[in-house]
Amino acid sequence: MRDPVTAYVALGANLGKPAQAVCDALVQIGELPETKVVRHSSLYRSAPVDSSGPDYVNAVAEIATRLDAVELLRQLQLIETAAGRERPYRNAPRTLDLDLLLYGGARIDSARLQVPHPRMGERAFVLVPLAEIAPGLVPPGQLDAVSGQGLTLLK
Numbered sequence: 713m714r715d716p717v718t719a720y721v722a723l724g725a726n727l728g729k730p731a732q733a734v735c736d737a738l739v740q741i742g743e744l745p746e747t748k749v750v751r752h753s754s755l756y757r758s759a760p761v762d763s764s765g766p767d768y769v770n771a772v773a774e775i776a777t778r779l780d781a782v783e784l785l786r787q788l789q790l791i792e793t794a795a796g797r798e799r800p801y802r803n804a805p806r807t808l809d810l811d812l813l814l815y816g817g818a819r820i821d822s823a824r825l826q827v828p829h830p831r832m833g834e835r836a837f838v839l840v841p842l843a844e845i846a847p848g849l850v851p852p853g854q855l856d857a858v859s860g861q862g863l864t865l866l867k
């Protein structure tokens with residue numbers, strides 16, 4: 713059996729009950745086959761970036777998984793769908809968004825999956841929670857560069 717891989721998942725929601733959706737998703741990710749949640753960040757409230765609608769609730773989870781990256785993405789998308797996710801257009805407000813940020817040290821660039829997530833380095837709503845649980849992964853200069861984006865601790 714393959715060794716578990718450490719991966720990071722970004723959680724975001726801004727429709728329905730976003731904090732509840734993020735908490736529920738953390739539980740559901742931990743229930744995926746061959747997967748456990750090692751730790752997760754606090755929940756943060758953030759204004760939409762390149763998106764619209766109410767403020768988002770965001771968090772990041774570190775997981776250990778034996779699923780390969782494509783199967784992990786597929787499982788995350790099933791959780792999104794079960795949470796009522798609809799995709800009327802790109803960056804539309806959403807009940808739940810689960811993005812795979814990092815999968816071990818893998819670099820993947822296929823039509824279906826890009827890892828590291830191509831936009832993670834520009835976004836406080838990803839970098840601040842990631843730095844909370846894995847400070848070594850976020851260079852201080854990168855955090856400084858996004859410090860102007862409004863982000864508040866929810867709990």
Ligand code: A4P
Nearest residue numbers: 724758759760761763768802803811812824825826829837
């Ligand atoms: N895909 C490719 N790589 C990945 C990956 N590493 N993780 C593909 C997840 N999916 C990946 O995603 C579209 C396609 O990207 C998928 O079919 C998958 O095969 P989607 O979730 O259906 O659509 P989306 O969410 O509109 O696109 P994406 O790329 O997730 O959007 P972004 O760029 O992540 O932005 N503002 C705040 N404050 N908080 C947020 O959470 N989120 C977004 C989404 C915009 N603004 C936000 C927030």
Ligand code: MG
Nearest residue numbers: 809810811812
């Ligand atoms: Mg997404």
